Amino acid sequence: MAQIINADTGETINVDDNSMIKEACAKIGVPFNCENGICGTCIVKVVEGKENMGELNDSETDMGLDGEYRLACQCKIKKGKVKLKY
Secondary structure, eight states: OEEEEETTTOOEEEEOTTEESHHHHHHTTOOOSSSSSSSOTTEEEEEEOGGGBOOOOHHHHHTTOOSSEEETTTOEEOSSEEEEEO
């Protein structure tokens, strides 16, 4: 079981390993708009646990994101804990 943690509030959401983080991020307050990796509304900063995240996808690399910043609507958590700030 993996965990998404809101860096500001400490709120923690448990998610399955190797799952998309979109739903958990919505629960901790990350704003969403297009949900297709186009608008960038859901960009989050990975404060801790970058190594627990999946690889950047095409939408994220097209936006110039580097792994420290990710699109919550597009990325997966592999395992462990990830602390996010938005």
